[in-house]
């Protein structure tokens with residue numbers, strides 16, 4: 568039985584964490600979407616889904632425990648989403664895995680390289696294959712990938728991160744070139760900055776204190792991207808008229824210089 572009785576459009580938010588993931592989910596739900604939240608940790612997903620439904624009403628969020636390192640887990644979640652909610656019309660692939668402090672290639676295990684690359688790239692390929700048939704049948708669909716500066720330049724210490732992000736960018740371009748004419752709007756968002764989320768936001772604050780740059784704490788959105796502000800970009804991309812589609816863009820706060828990590 569469908570849980571989406573109001574027949575809302577469905578967004579699959581893959582990599583639903585408290586930062587960009589939740590912010591994008593909330594942005595689309597506020598516009599009338601039903602969000603399927605995919606990640607590994609049930610208690611975090613439950614809290615997020617309950618919070619969204621508390622703010623936007625029942626029938627707006629449901630979670631699906633998924634490990635993006637396993638194709639079978641991705642396929643099972645998308646099958647269940649289709650049965651529960653109907654066809655996905657927007658896919659956001661937001662999951663990413665990296666070390667905060669990088670490691671050289673010789674210090675990076677093959678296991679980490681494989682696991683992170685599965686999260687950064689393989690999961691996006693599998694998720695895209697799950698949603699494309701319904702999107703093509705509908706003659707429209709939006710696919711948005713969260714990228715990073717590491718998608719543009721390989722920097723020391725990021726061997727288990729950048730190759731996956733490079734690949735994700737390329738996958739997005741391939742989706743565009745294969746399916747744009749059939750109504751699929753794919754876009755890659757290069758987040759060229761630390762985000763004010765749990766992990767990096769808190770780490771940045773500690774670093775500023777340590778380096779005597781505590782004044783930055785008074786002016787956070789000058790130095791860290793606010794997830795809700797980034798979420799505006801995802802909505803903007805989804806709602807672009809087809810006469811002027813963007814396929815890639817980058818974003819950073821006023822105080823972060825452009826591609827400074829390049």
Ligand SMILES: NC(=O)c1ccc[n+]([C@@H]2O[C@H](COP(=O)([O-])OP(=O)(O)OC[C@H]3O[C@@H](n4cnc5c(N)ncnc54)[C@H](OP(=O)(O)O)[C@@H]3O)[C@@H](O)[C@H]2O)c1
Pocket residue numbers: 581582583584585586587588589605606607608609611633634635636661662663664686713714715716758759760761762763764765767768794
């Ligand atoms: N944060 C930054 O400063 C920053 C900067 C530039 C780019 N980005 C990009 O932004 C995206 C993430 O945004 P965010 O940092 O704000 O994170 P977020 O949206 O708060 O959370 C992303 C979620 O992805 C989930 N995830 C990770 N591995 C997974 C796996 N194997 N299977 C299923 N889910 C998985 C994690 O949940 P579970 O652990 O529960 O699975 C995590 O909470 C990434 O693509 C990252 O590269 C972030």
